[in-house]
Amino acid sequence: MAGLNADTPTPVALTVHAKSRVLEVAFSDGAGFRIPFELMRIYSPSAEVQGHGPGQEVLQTGKRDVQLSELEPVGNYAVKPVFSDGHDSGIYSWDYLYFLGSEQDQLWQDYERRLAQAGVSRDAPMAAAAGKSSCGH
Template identity: 75%
Template sequence: MAGLKTDTPTPVDLTVHGASRVLEIAFSDGARFRIPFELMRIYSPSAEVQGHGPGQEVLQTGKREVDIVALEPVGNYAVQPTFSDGHDSGIFTWEYLYFLGANEQALWAEYASRLAATGLDRDAPMPEKSGGGCHSH
């Protein structure tokens, strides 16, 4: 991944489709994506999902039915969705949304292989959070 470029396309249109659970986003370069809420939720850029370093990612499951209940702008570079499962700490930059949209097929494939590797089902409920958060063994 390259660093932030100043010529990153910006959204010219952004629509939350609650019924079909997709974020439709059109960019200034003509690209238009329909990003599923589930994909946004499982690839949320928050520490809760990404962990605090490589290999610390928390595999998200049971998010097929997740909704976006609110979408707050963050400056003029990002949005912060509140998902129906209460997750609201992900800041989605325009660049990251573009990445999700442009790489959707590859990301779904990666997700499927991660599920297979851990033996988890896509619809398995997430384990309840135990207190403490980060554990070191």
């Protein structure tokens, strides 16, 4: 998981847009991003998604319509989203949110490439895509 880098701008506003399914984040350096809930969910920094080491990542599918049920603060450095599919183990530091926002075009391309390599669609149920345990969740 990305840690808190002292040089990373901090959020000055977080707005959950449930209807459009995006988290709007305005940062102290003037940058602002609209991060889709789906992107947040498929790139969750949790061990359930990232695995416990290189090559253990679990490709997430079927998350297009995921909602953000809650957004809990974690100290002064992060938030913990609770998603409508029950996923709640990712802690999103300010630098990780900045990364997701600033790199989302590349992240979507990487995701589409991984889906194609796995031969699954973005909307496939997780059971069809995962094929392995997801840390007991």
